[in-house]
Amino acid sequence: MPLQENGKIFKSLDETYNRFTFLLAVGLMYPNPKTDKMRTAGLCVIYLLCVPMFLILCNDIRIRQQNNDVQNLVRQVVIFVALMFANTKSFLTIIYKKELREIYDSINVDYAAFNDLPEDFQELVEDTINKSKSLETVWLAIVSTTGGIFPGSALLLNVYFFLFTDTPRRFMLHECHIWNLTPEQQYSSPVYEIFFLYCCFITLVIVLGFSGFDGMFSICMFHLSLKIKIIMKKLEYVLDKSDLAKTKANIAQILRDQSEVYNLRDKLLKGYEVWLVLIFILSVTQTAMALSQITSSKQMSGATLSFILFGVTCTAHIYFPCYLSSEVTHTAAKVSDVLYSTQWEDISDTSIRRSIMFMIARAQKPMVFKAMDLITFNMEMFMSVMQTAYSMLTLLRK
Template identity: 30%
Template sequence: MPDYTTFVDTYKIIPFVMGVGLIYPNPKTETRRLVGILLVLISVVPFSIMIFIDIYDCWKRRDIINIIRHTTVVGPFLGGIFKMFIMYYKKTPAKGLVDEIDNDYASYNSLPSSYKSIINKSISNNLLYSEKCWAVTVITCVMTFPFMAVTLNIYNFLFKSEPTKHMVHDLIIPFMEPEARFDSPTFEVMFVYMLYACLLYVINFTGYDGFFGLCINHACLKMELYCKAVEDALRAATEMDIHDRIVDVIREQNKLKRYVDLVQATFNIWLGIILIATMIQIGTCMYHITEGYGLDLRYIIFMTGTVIHIYLPCRYSAKLKHMSMETATLIYCSGWETIPSNRIRKTLLFMIARGQIPIEITAFNILIFDMDLFVTILNSSYSMYTLLRS
């Protein structure tokens, strides 16, 4: 049994959720995915129409709190549905990312143990943070809504003489009396329907965003490995052997550049959308928490998840940028001074110069994702919050 197999076999959660969420780039299932995406879109249309009608009614009576409450939920929800269309449109570069990871893992089986320790550390990090921790974060943020609704309903029916019912997301149903939404079977049908919406929410955000983290971390792994390969190449017995192994490293540098271009092509639209959306989301959530109908734990958790949601792509992109520049230092410290060949020294000089150019992930191919952008987003969100309060 080989140490490393494929993307699907290595990471169980993200590929499975991507498959269930109709975003896994498998050419054999393109038609089925498209039909499935359209069916999901049709299934969420009633929910979306009801919310937009309620938003319109709130706008007519200038009920800003409920407008924000609705948009806080429906915005990310529709964004999750939009991810299905993005990934179908970007299926070619996304398939290229999966194929590159599969090919790399197949080649890693022939590497020495010193390389495998680096690979194992990277995979363990992915399994813990990009898969498990991210999945727990999404589930916690989303399922808090139905969990609290179920808890309150059970408590009210057990301990109150006149129990009140709580919906997952309180929504006035069009063309019905407001209190009729709590009558049976309307209440039960809407409760199950909203549970279905929560499930879609969890699937879309766990798979797509987790895939981005795995792809970035794999790019960082590729850089670590070829820097290690430079160090080992300079210990070769002959000048010709050193030269050939250095050429192999240059090929890996070129492959990395093409791989990052695939990452950019796959995710640049989504990065631009969440940049704008989370900036608005954080500000409106803060306003709802402070100016709404009392302190709402659900929206505090939801806002925390929103901050994490924009923090992670900024953190991953900053990690990629830092690692790309760190390669220049690692190559410089690889022991070139012991090599008498000017040809090899000049080759290393070009590799160092190339490593000093940072590799950056951008939104809409314009805005650079890094930790400075994350701070800017938080500042802008707070400015929006103060504007709403005024």
């Protein structure tokens, strides 16, 4: 991989992922000291604009509960929780802005340092960044498609019934009772048009809320895995039997790199642990509710397709953090094996051998992601979430 003339190929986090910066900025998810006040004010405005929808959904839930309409009750709860979670994540970026900013600043420092690495190291960096971008693209596509299916299906049904049937009718983006309005009043102009556009705005808030914060977590996790891989790459050159002073300097650098990895892991847990606990709860409940909507539908419709995609999104929402956490744990576990294979036992200097043994012992401790010391994120937890969601589904179906 040839270097550019100025020797710089890796830019800052903002520039590296510039294709996603717009979504992060519009979604008010990216902590920036220069825009903190404006971002906080913008979030408050968005939340206030969402309040009418919260009230409408609460009123509809009350009506469904009184009528014992479990199917539609679940449908309203699904949207209510999704909207609440999107707003909550936005405010988490304010509450944890210092921690998140430290994470992003440390990544920027690493990117600057990557430009001075040998070419084979830079290939590893570029490969990791490309994988990170690919996963980000997949997640944005899933969220955007799921969000877009709600207004898209409503528009298509409106066009179809007005152009190809003898009984034209209107379809809401999300069917619900609007306070004391009768169905005739809800579907009459201009109430229908205003509420349809308002629902489109709510959909946009949910899509942006689910894209920025989650996307940045995947970028950070890939970066953590990359730092571990760079350590393993450095271990190939750590021992120089002809120059013990150089060997000691190499070991000292790797020890610093190990400390940076653990510090970054701790910062990630501190900045994202509330979110991790929330997505665990959300994924279990939302997946079960989405499946209940799908299985209760007797025939395929726009609403059924919407909830199929919603169920896929809920599954991906918990799968990606579990997969990335497991990937980091698996990668970190290889460090001790690589260290042991460096032929350190042939070194006569006892201080070097002692340092190597210390590094091996440190690397043998599993690097796990345990949110709030309660929930360990790995693929085993993903399977547990799916099993719990299925158990909840059976309860909702009874």
